Amino acid sequence: MVAIIATSFVQYGFAQTDHAGHQTRDVALLPLYYNIKDALVSGDAKLAASKSQEFVKAVNSTDAKVINETNKKALLEHAGKLAKSKDLKSEREHFAGLSTSMITLAKASKLSAEPVYQMYCPMKKSNWLSSEKAVKNPYYGSAMLTCGNVVETIK
Secondary structure, rough: OOOHHHHHHHHHHHHHHHHHHHHHHHHHHHHHHHHHHHHHHOOOHHHHHHHHHHHHHHOOOOOOOOOOHHHHHHHHHHHHHHHHHOOOHHHHHHHHHHHHHHHHHHHHHOEEEEEEEEEEOOOOEEEEEEEEOOOOOOOHHHHOOOOOOEEEEEE
């Protein structure tokens, strides 16, 4: 009887550790996404591609319980194209698709203890996520850095 109870507690302990591990990997996607956004804001195509490769690796190592297969496929499609591109204009196009998938994920799971701001660019007619309320537009960079506004705060 003692062995059964002890085994239950040990398995429960492993389940907690495992779950915490999934949460940690899940939360890591948002900072990696922000790195891509920041590279696009600064107009650095090479850095955006490099950060997209890191994002792809993180998505691939994230458990299916954290990201459903449909959203995972969409994230990988857009981030993968972004990672292979060397052209800033093309990267910004793929970032719009990546952002749509990230917004879906952010609304379905808690990706951050901090508020996540959903921004909208009326010129591009696309959204993106940010960790701050100040607008730094990844679609136009320095040409239209402050174009856009906060449309939703995801908590």
